Amino acid sequence: MDRDTVVTRKYSTTRSILLFEGGDRLAYWRRFAMLLTLSVIIATMGLLRNSGAVVIAAMLVAPLMTPILGIAAAMVMGWLKRAFVLTLTVCIAAVLCVLMAWILVYLADVPRDILIPDQVLARTDPGTEDLIVALAAGVAGAYVQINKAELSLLPGAAIGVSLVPPLSASGILLYFGEPADAYEAGLLFATNLGAIVLSACAVYIVYAARSVAFGKGRRKLNFTAGVVITMAFLALVVVQLGKSTYNRYLETRTEAEVAQAIRDWADPVSVEIIRIDVNAKRKRAEVWVIVDLPPEAQFKVSSVAGLLPESLRETSLVDVLQDELGPGYLAVIRYQTRIGAQVILGTETVQQAPDVEKLSDEE
Structure with missing residues (x-):
């Protein structure tokens, strides 16, 4: 060629x-x-x-x-x-x-x-x-x-x-x-x-x-001007992206800290965390947890608060969230209870169900 x-x-x-x-x-x-x-x-x-x-x-x-x-x-x-x-x-x-x-x-x-x-x-x-x-x-x-x-x-x-x-x-x-x-x-x-x-x-x-x-001349000047404008535009975008990325990092870290605080609050009671979603910009949080009640709770006629283990009644979940997130947050809390039991089939042995997360780790 x-x-x-x-x-x-x-x-x-x-x-x-x-x-x-x-x-x-x-x-x-x-x-x-x-x-x-x-x-x-x-x-x-x-x-x-x-x-x-x-x-x-x-x-x-x-x-x-x-x-x-x-x-x-x-x-x-x-x-x-x-x-x-x-x-x-x-x-x-x-x-x-x-x-x-x-x-x-x-x-x-x-x-x-x-x-x-x-x-x-x-x-x-x-x-x-x-x-x-x-x-x-x-x-x-x-x-x-x-x-x-x-x-x-x-x-x-x-x-x-x-x-x-x-x-x-x-x-x-x-x-x-x-x-x-x-x-x-x-x-x-x-x-x-x-x-x-x-x-x-x-x-x-x-x-x-x-x-x-x-090279030299007007085309080079025009090219330089175009690149400068583009980079200035991208700089503004990067600032916005940097804020979003940093907020996402803070939210992810906060969600992990809230999850650990809930586990510490519930321990030794088994608790399953379904959802934790923190929006730092809007100061909103959604928390959805399920707490396992002991098997004998099903035979008691009582309010949910009365069925809860003593350790969970000493400090409320709202107090735990306020300690982690601080005042001013709008928190949507979905709090559920269920009977958690571990049964050996063919016997009358009924025990408290093991912690959900420990069971998942073993699997």
Whole structure:
């Protein structure tokens, strides 16, 4: 293969990345609008049905990755006007996705008082790990664009980064009257957007555009300005992600401390902790525990308080939670009792049931 052929191929690849719409831009954007609409419909229905497989299908259909990579390519080439137009287009598309999701839930007449599906809530807690995933996905997407022989990797890159599902989740949460969680879902999309642009810029520079990025003149200035703006945007996102990650760490640690405090409070009585969920930002906690009563409790006519072992009556569970969480928390406590017995079948031997966690460890 001679040098002219190599140069022509490189030019063809660069042109296809920069001018991804092809000769008929109007036709491309019509297809883009159709695919984006289908992706939002699939994602919204998948989130409402709590189906991860359907949500993944929406990721594969979503066409947002191409214009986002186009932003990176335009920045590297110093085409700030095109980069700005594409950024504005992506932002408008994102807003429309949120609006479409809200309308879909409204038309489906979903009751507002139902439990929000886990697939929706999973997109309301972005952290620094999501930034890392988005950076890697941006590298993969840009690499596939340059190396057409690796097109089989494109679905993996699309699944690796979440673009439409967070927007659909944001629309669903706005319908349910949860603006704070809707903001968190939108933050996840912003994280993915900024990270993909930055990492794709790095790939394009390494593979094709070093002379532009590190040369002289107006294009270099435009490229530098674009990278600075992107990094400033990402810095704001990282601050928000850092807060979320730190809050998550505090909540996880607090939940572990509360669980241990409940075990210490109940000891030696067997207690099963069903759920502990602490939200430090809203100062809310949900605690659900089941305490085993001795077998003879079933033969007593008494209040639940009277049936409890003496040690559990000395200090209330509310006092234990206040010591761990502090005053001001809204605590939802689901406290249940049950008869716990260990029976040797064929005999009259009836003993107190062993501790639930010790039994689980032995298994």
